[in-house]
Amino acid sequence: MPQKSFRQALNEALHHEMGRDPTVIVLGEDIAGGAGASGQQDAWGGAFGVTKGLLGAFGPLRVRDTPISESAFVGAAAGAAVTGLRPVAEIMFVDFLGVCFDQIFNQAAKFRYMFGGKAVTPFVLRATYGAGTRSASQHSQALYPIFTHVPGLKVVIPSSPYDAKGLLIQAIRDNDPVIFLENKLLYDTVGEVPDGAYAIPFGEANVLREGGDATIIAFGRMVHFAQEATAILAAEGIDCTVVDPRTTSPLDEDTILETAEETGRVVIVDEANPRCGMAADISSIIAENAFGALKAPIMKVTAPHTPVPYAPNLEAAYLPDAKRIAEAVRKTMAYRK
Amino acid sequence: MTGMQLSREKLLEAYRMMRTIRVFEDRVSAEMASGDIPGNTHLYAGQEASAVGVCMNLVQSDNIASTHRGHGHCIAKGCDVHGMMAEIFGKDTGICRGKGGSMHIADLSKGMLGANGIVGGGPPLACGAAMTAQVLGRDDVAVVFSGDGAINQGTTAESMNLAQVWKLPVIFAVEDNGFGEATASSFVVAGEIVKRADALGMAFAKVDGVDFFAVHDAAAEAVARARRGEGPTLLHIETPRYYGHFSGDPDNYRTAEEKAAMRRDRDCLTTFRRRVGEAKLLAESDLDAVDAEVQAVIDSAVKAARAAPQPPLDSLTTDVYVRYP
Numbered sequence: 001m002p003q004k005s006f007r008q009a010l011n012e013a014l015h016h017e018m019g020r021d022p023t024v025i026v027l028g029e030d031i032a033g034g035a036g037a038s039g040q041q042d043a044w045g046g047a048f049g050v051t052k053g054l055l056g057a058f059g060p061l062r063v064r065d066t067p068i069s070e071s072a073f074v075g076a077a078a079g080a081a082v083t084g085l086r087p088v089a090e091i092m093f094v095d096f097l098g099v100c101f102d103q104i105f106n107q108a109a110k111f112r113y114m115f116g117g118k119a120v121t122p123f124v125l126r127a128t129y130g131a132g133t134r135s136a137s138q139h140s141q142a143l144y145p146i147f148t149h150v151p152g153l154k155v156v157i158p159s160s161p162y163d164a165k166g167l168l169i170q171a172i173r174d175n176d177p178v179i180f181l182e183n184k185l186l187y188d189t190v191g192e193v194p195d196g197a198y199a200i201p202f203g204e205a206n207v208l209r210e211g212g213d214a215t216i217i218a219f220g221r222m223v224h225f226a227q228e229a230t231a232i233l234a235a236e237g238i239d240c241t242v243v244d245p246r247t248t249s250p251l252d253e254d255t256i257l258e259t260a261e262e263t264g265r266v267v268i269v270d271e272a273n274p275r276c277g278m279a280a281d282i283s284s285i286i287a288e289n290a291f292g293a294l295k296a297p298i299m300k301v302t303a304p305h306t307p308v309p310y311a312p313n314l315e316a317a318y319l320p321d322a323k324r325i326a327e328a329v330r331k332t333m334a335y336r337k
Numbered sequence: 338m339t340g341m342q343l344s345r346e347k348l349l350e351a352y353r354m355m356r357t358i359r360v361f362e363d364r365v366s367a368e369m370a371s372g373d374i375p376g377n378t379h380l381y382a383g384q385e386a387s388a389v390g391v392c393m394n395l396v397q398s399d400n401i402a403s404t405h406r407g408h409g410h411c412i413a414k415g416c417d418v419h420g421m422m423a424e425i426f427g428k429d430t431g432i433c434r435g436k437g438g439s440m441h442i443a444d445l446s447k448g449m450l451g452a453n454g455i456v457g458g459g460p461p462l463a464c465g466a467a468m469t470a471q472v473l474g475r476d477d478v479a480v481v482f483s484g485d486g487a488i489n490q491g492t493t494a495e496s497m498n499l500a501q502v503w504k505l506p507v508i509f510a511v512e513d514n515g516f517g518e519a520t521a522s523s524f525v526v527a528g529e530i531v532k533r534a535d536a537l538g539m540a541f542a543k544v545d546g547v548d549f550f551a552v553h554d555a556a557a558e559a560v561a562r563a564r565r566g567e568g569p570t571l572l573h574i575e576t577p578r579y580y581g582h583f584s585g586d587p588d589n590y591r592t593a594e595e596k597a598a599m600r601r602d603r604d605c606l607t608t609f610r611r612r613v614g615e616a617k618l619l620a621e622s623d624l625d626a627v628d629a630e631v632q633a634v635i636d637s638a639v640k641a642a643r644a645a646p647q648p649p650l651d652s653l654t655t656d657v658y659v660r661y662p
Contacts, residue, residue: 025472061472067502072495075461076468079479082450083400083469102492106455107462114441115451116434117656151657175659203662250662 001192009161009193013168016197027064028090035065075103081123094127108177109152123177130183137307142271147179148248154178155249159223161191166200183221203250211239214265222269228322264295265332274302296335299328340553355385356631358409369584378439381409383579386605388413390552394560400448400466402459402481407452415447422638428645435648457490467505478506478563486517501537506563509571514578534571546576577603
């Protein structure tokens with residue numbers, strides 16, 4: 001199978017779906033770049049290069065560079081979705097949701113319910129998330145718990161190029177509003193990605209590794225750290241299962257509970273801040289439904305409850321890493337041996 | 338075509354819609370006072386010529402976005418009055434099956450994208466509907482009704498700029514009823530509203546919202562411009578607001594004299610009757626007959642809404658997603 005980057009996988013998904021369905025459009029700030037300027041057109045192809053080449057393939061009516069007006073273009077995407085298009089809007093950084101959140105959570109997310117089931121809102125909002133790029137507090141957050149909290153939204157966090165392509169195709173074909181979050185430090189990661197189109201269903205966790213001793217549940221970039229931790233732990237004779245739920249809404253509770261019951265020891269890794277985050281949410285689901293199977297308290301490895309710092313040493317301390325994950329697993333293993 | 342050139346049938350339709358809105362709102366006010374309507378409503382009475390004057394220029398495939406004061410827009414765009422009344426009563430027969438209420442009445446099949454509980458929520462949505470028409474090569478237009486309050490929301494400013502740079506077929510119908518909730522627009526709106534459009538190079542017009550014909554003709558020009566692909570227009574429509582901000586608002590921030598003068602001197606229904614009478618377009622008896630018909634429809638809508646069942650409890654958890662997971 002061909003090796004491709006996470007970025008290329010997403011780009012292929014957009015090309016496939018725009019080619020397949022003329023109602024799919026993309027819009028956002030500099031998704032082509034160079035509009036109205038004297039130099040190269042499609043100069044950027046998005047701030048992270050994900051939408052490169054779409055302008056040439058599909059033209060400016062369907063590949064729309066927007067003003068820096070997130071409320072207007074995210075809301076326009078919602079309005080277009082409810083009137084017959086399948087818009088894919090790009091917000092450069094998920095941190096910018098603060099200036100357009102009303103259009104997401106009061107408008108797009110609620111049309112179907114408020115209107116008594118009559119609205120269909122096939123709307124995808126792509127955004128980058130994540131710390132580790134020295135970009136400080138307003139360009140580094142992992143805000144997926146906020147979206148997960150809102151009924152009517154689906155939330156996707158791919159961890160590999162293969163998943164990125166299949167989940168984005170599913171997101172575009174899906175008839176509900178989807179928030180699709182891409183960790184910017186994964187764009188250059190490479191993996192096997194088929195050339196053709198394929199959709200990965202939402203709400204189906206990926207079990208990357210099966211081991212009998214403990215379970216590590218992680219999202220997005222944290223899945224890679226969890227994998228690193230399992231290598232460290234394997235050398236110590238601790239064999240871990242790694243579960244990537246891939247979507248926080250819907251959440252594959254069945255797989256999570258099955259693995260909790262199998263191993264009885266669970267560590268949840270979440271790049272988000274700890275309060276009301278995915279680690280807390282999944283902990284409560286396991287505690288409520290698989291309490292009897294637990295051999296140790298559920299451990300959470302998360303960012304601290306602080307904004308993301310700038311200084312490299314502070315940011316390194318902010319993010320969970322393989323070492324902290326391994327340490328958490330050792331603690332669960334040591335509990336009432 | 339100007340409003341005065343409309344056919345007899347069209348004139349009667351316009352009057353019927355305006356009268357329907359007035360009687361609907363007066364009746365909702367009365368039913369609210371009886372305590373049988375849950376929640377809250379924001380009444381459109383006094384502003385009828387705005388919604389109807391604009392919507393008489395639209396066809397079903399055109400879209401409108403509305404506001405918390407949305408009943409008039411819904412009726413003018415063709416929403417079923419029985420379904421609306423049942424919705425306001427929170428019943429299963431409501432246009433949104435009792436899940437939306439007054440502030441979220443919508444009928445997408447009629448091009449009504451929803452009343453909206455958020456001031457300034459509508460302008461981006463209307464831009465989206467206009468973008469759909471543009472991408473699919475249709476000549477549909479979108480109208481966003483908003484108030485003088487929403488003109489100070491960032492969404493409005495952003496959407497006006499977006500519509501202008503993309504030449505979207507959208508009309509910003511700013512209904513200036515003089516008040517954002519309990520605060521006079523003169524206290525919170527800087528400068529002239531139309532100059533905000535002018536600053537963007539956007540076409541604009543300021544019209545008397547008491548005069549159906551003035552609104553109709555300004556909207557006709559704006560809609561034609563949009564259908565020709567020449568971009569958006571802002572209409573500043575000055576209207577009275579007969580009731581307070583919400584039904585039950587003591588409305589004590591306006592004097593009794595001011596309110597009495599408003600109802601006496603600024604009534605779009607009496608203005609319409611006078612103008613079509615002077616021009617000998619419709620007879621008094623034609624209009625009286627419409628009044629009687631409308632009264633019967635609203636009576637029937639209230640009776641049906643009162644008798645209708647509540648939504649079944651299992652509908653609480655449906656309609657959140659099309660499919661989940």
